[in-house]
Amino acid sequence: MSGEAGDKRAPEPKARAERTFSGNAGLQIEEPLLFEIGRGQISGVDLPEPPGNASRLGGLERQKEIGLPGMTEPQAMRHYVRLSQKNYAIDMGTYPLGSCTMKHNPRLNEKLARLPGFADIHPLQPQSTVQGALELMAQLAAWLCELTGMPSVALSPKAGAHGELCGMTAIRAAHEAKGEKRSLVLVPESAHGTNPATAALLGYGVKAFPARDDGTVSVDAVREAISDDVAGIMLTNPNTCGLFERDIIEIAEAVHEVGAYFYCDGANFNAIVGKVRPGDLGIDCMHINLHKTFSTPHGGGGPGSGPVVFSQALAPFAPVPFVVRRSDSYHLVETGDDAGGETPFGRLTAFHGQMGMFVRALAYMLSHGADGMRQASEDAVLNANYLRAALSDVMSQPFGDRPCMHEVLFDDTFLNGSGITTHDLAKALIDEGYHPMTVYFPLVAHGAMLVEPTESESKAELDGFIEVMRDLARSAKSGDMARFKDAPRHAPRRRLDETQAAREPVLRWHDKSAERDAAE
């Protein structure tokens, strides 16, 4: 596209786009808040008249109106369907969010998670009545152990960061069991923010250290930073730059030499499933995001699930609950006293973890099998490298043009002098019908753009994305500012003012008419 054509098409920055009378735009229909539609006396659920037996609420009956609006079923259906149509989704198109692994979510897994035998059982039923559920947990655990080459797994953590907490707590418990109190955790600068936050939660000081020029951590840097006051290291592998940590085996040795433990952030395990086993690299524990690697849906930000695999050294400290096989049945160990010779560090959540996610993840594993999972890893890596190869001449990479794993990291050097930022580029991508890549993460690359296509993208989809990215890069070079600075123009909203939102937070709806009435 020439700059001229771009100028003709673009309105002045911040100018009002042409509006319809209703504010709607074809299939995009404006939707008020539930509180502006619903009424307190309307209900979309028919319930019988309660019997008139005496209240036994101890004098604590709710007197005041709560203020909750209700909607009939057709009103609710429209409200939420209209809202849904303001979201981008994997099922609509390429969603190349680096580090987030937006792969296809098979619907078989949704169906199976809804079988009454999984969805309609209570976590505190007698164990004899939930043997199939315990069997499923045991089977998932066995697959995770085989895939990672680790002897033990805690299934209960509810998400990745909760898994980090689980792993790091086990590390602290292991040191305590040896009568040691260590005060530091090593975290490279490229780490997810959850890593230092987790270490700090457990009272550790965080010692950050830089990567070398190629974007990976060198064993020399680890040796320099480590001491016998270091409890452990938290390292993501493949790392957040999309690179395999090639010194990882030597790093593990260096960590173990001072009596520390190796926590591996497994957020990017999806790149190496079936290709290499974390257990063979010398790590002591690693969380696995079932909502990334094993395709359980992200659901607009959860629920996730973050099981943690443990080495022999940390296995005894794994939290309750866990499933064991005793004689001819499965048994759920719920307390330390029932844990045989093990010494669980405690409990991280009520009940047993994200069963609904366990069902989906196991369905993914059974569907793919050993062959399909290895192929998925290879395709994910192939797709990322294909994007890299096709874009390396028009975009810039912070650590040189070398093979990546499942995601490719660009920086904003190629935008230098254009006046266009990574943020602008992301918003322009929205107008082209794509969800932007992860931006400004990892922090080690200036204006980072982390692109993870996943194995779910066909070659044709990738070719389409490449064309758009090349066109955007060309536009940026030719100074077509409006295409970027005005973007997005075609989304349900133009750029939203995040500064205003944070400065004067409006975090809930208030009945302004009631407030007006009260004032009068």
Next chain:
Amino acid sequence: MRYLPLTPGDREAMLARIGVSDIDALFDSVPQPVRLPGLLDLPSHKSEFEVEREMAAMAEKNLNASQVPFFVGAGAYKHHVPATVDHLIQRSEFLTSYTPYQPEIAQGTLQYLFEFQTQVALLTGMEVANASMYDGSTACAEAVLMAHRLTKRKRAVISGSLHPHYRAVVETLSHYSDAQALTLPQGPEDDDLISAIDEETSCVVVQMPDVFGGVRDLTALAEAAHAKGALLVVAVTEVVSLGALRAPGDMGADIVVAEGQSLGNGLNFGGPYVGLFATRQAYVRQMPGRICGETTDAEGRRGYVLTLSTREQHIRRERATSNICTNSGLCALAFTIHLSLLGEAGLRRLAALNHAAAVALADDLAGLAGVELVTPALFNEFTIRVPGDAARIIDRLADKGLLGGVPASRLMPGQKVAKDLIIVAATEVTTDADRAAYRACLEEVLGS
């Protein structure tokens, strides 16, 4: 493989474009000795039908709650969820989207989170709420950490009738974060709780209704806590109770956490669920988790964004208020849809039905010889003392095809006081026939 779109021809063409001879060249950075030469010792891929058959066989080994008279609660409850809820949460745009970090194309998620936050604030009687936590128990532990930050103290006083799993989560986190959790023994305890509060206490944590199903006024406890500069944290595991009972916020709570499973979400063997977290406006910058806020776009139209992110780990790293990243978005959506369908009138009626069912059942069971109701004030759950070992009685009821509740000893193993207690729940799905079956079966088991 049905999920992988690349053809062998595609792969070849792509490798050529990249300029490598085979896929292994892209894994060159993996040290040679640890590269797996072949496939792992696991089954190979299966068709949809085969997977379905294999997993359905496991599902069929479980006794599900709709098959039998069902009275199990203690932190997770069997309610009817309208069909609309599950249909809507399976829409691709909700199910297969990520955290709304690009707000212009995530207004659907952001608007329902804003509505959810408002509903949670109204229900709990608090000023603000976040966009959900993993579940009630982790929300409870986060509330304690937040109280530590706000008061700059590190000792929480924990009620003995807080759900033991919640208590264990708080204790675990306290132990490993160099804080203290002082747990009182189970029993009639408001006076004990009040006398345990001192100048070192950051907060008092109580459950309402408590783990035994009992309800009581928390106003005096709140006043006692505030007098010593401590906060009152109230945990609610049965959120439907808020349709009948005074809101914790109206009794002086400073932080209210709740398990939201009862609205919109199934039992799911314990998860995924959705944690609710609400507090006072003044404390909002110490609140953990994601928060959605209102703003305007470049054309002045109303819109929503994630906000106050300077509290969060991806900005603050080791100085964040919490390490939480993922929340429980889709379960929060199920919650908010169910509550929007119910509305004020529906929720109150639902709560009344739950209460009526529990009161009737409590009277039925307490009428049996040797059975005593130990929670006179209750919502939809209560505890009975039975003559004999409660766990064995529950097992024998299960053998008769009736899931009669939770023996307190399962939650409090080794505690003598728990041995003869059963925690029993009834909800709007409990029928007269279910109640009659329970009375008859229990009478039979006790008599034999």
